[in-house]
Amino acid sequence: MGGATLGRLILTFGFPLVLVALVAGFTAASPGFISPDNLVGLLHAMVPITVIACGMAIVVMMGKLDISVGSTAFVSMAAAGVLMTDYGWPVFPACLVAIAVGAVLGAFNGFVVVVLKVNALIATLGSMIAFRGLALQITNSQVIVLPDEMRGFGNLMVGPVFADILFAFAILIAIHILHRDTVFGRNATAIGNDEGTARRLGIPVDRTVFLGFVLAGVLAAIGGVFAAAQVGSVTTFLGRGLEFTAVAVVVVGGISLFGGRGNVFWGVLLGALTFEVIRSGLNHVGANPYLYELIGGAVIFVAMWAAALKTPKGQAHG
């Protein structure tokens, strides 16, 4: 009984404990790691992935996956970047277009999954490749250097913190409330628990799944806006690999890949923080550059293993 309780505790609080241990370890090795400046910088760096992972979390709650979010971010900012640089659009309207493009691409994914009945993983694998090709066409595979105002927004401070941290925090809370306190969120959880049962209960499964993908597209575009603002340009690397990082963030944050379980706020925050703490900490201790991917991969592996232990046997991904 004691052993089982300990096991449950480890499964429940394992990753928060890992995060605390990482912070303690990096602080011991490099006292500057825990400085307020570094913590603010760390939060600043995790803004794009936090926003994108919010959308991924909603899709995962429904027992689906959207691995096109990185490419969606790229297409959205490619369109906005061309509008700003080639057509002289001001930053704000161009960013609104980016978000609209994200919604359209999300709707396309939703259409393929809901209407054409294609498995979400396969559908978004296809759109991940196609959207990236589209973005390369839009940008001619060239670097688009964004106007100074855009980079200014990326580094804009509100008091002691970056403005984009506040935006990301607001989005995180909004998505958490959407999931916990609205009919849409409860429906998403019900679909993730058992899609067939949800249909029999009269839950509008197709509409909810479609809207979930639209939301993921919108949040991917917003994440792309933040990422481009931080670096001041749109390059062919924008969003590359972000889809897998977003999945890893969700898993490390304890949101079940099989759907129906997890807490958006704490899950996304914990997951994004874990990966950024590792990257920043390794920077601070001057680790061998080859260690970064090794440790990141190990964390994902452990998270998947923990998720598998928590999942009832026989449950399959839909």
Next chain:
Amino acid sequence: MKRFVIAVAATALAGSAAAADLTVGFSWNSKTQPLEQAWEDYMIAEAERQGAEAGVDIEFIFNVADADPSRQQSNVEDLLTRGVGIVAARAEDAGAIGASIRAARGAGVPFVTFDRAAENVSPTAHVGGDSYDQAITTAEAFADLLGAEGVEGKCIELQGALTDINAVNRSKGWNEVDARRDEISTIAQVPTEWNPELFRSGLANALRANPEANCAFVASDFAITAVQSALEEAGRWAPAGEPDHFWLATQDLLPGAVPLMEEGYIDVATTYDAFKHSEEFVRVLIALHKGEDPGCGPDGCLAKGRVVTPDTLATTENLWSRTYR
């Protein structure tokens, strides 16, 4: 059978491409960027110049595969059937280009890969840039500069993707010079995976961990705006001559970096040199045409870049990133 047909067609049609002493068929993988136009213009100009010196009249036939490896293969076959003397290609796919190399070999036509080496099949020659030398020359010039300014360089190295041989060569070159020159020392290494977000966040992290840092080696300046953003965040983005200036040595000097060097933010760079690549390419073509050994090293005939500083930026000849931006 296909090789036989190509060989027969090449022989039969040789006369059609024989107006010049040497007709070179060049297959572009794609041609959408200023760099490719610069390469092409320099190749034509160098063919005229070096060809006149060597007594060889050189003519080019260019075609473009629009980033499609299959189309590139059929484009190379088209060039072979037109009877060109040498085929050259910038491969879209380093593996798929092997079929074209084999087809040229079957037709008895030399094949030169340009910029991107083939993976599994050896061409007659490969011409590309020398990324190791690029880093060495930048680092030496940077050490000279910092020494002359009386600055003890405590540098952050922003590396590329460590799965990319160019990134590995650049890191190796930088660290070799670091080991032998007292003017520079690397106090932090940041792997970026060629991802601008990691250029920014990695440099920002390294600056917070090492506030004494006063210089950086940037493995490619395609991400220079990300570097700028991190330095702005740290209050270290200032041109040379100002107290907060952060000394920057970069690789490539791509079009986006040229204005920043003009304004004094970048102190030294070694070019990814379209002109030098083209010059070396034409030299190799002439050698092959004459049946001579082009004298390539184990990695091919690698053209060295040129060191550029704010003082030499305006006067460096044939600098594509300044002319074609």
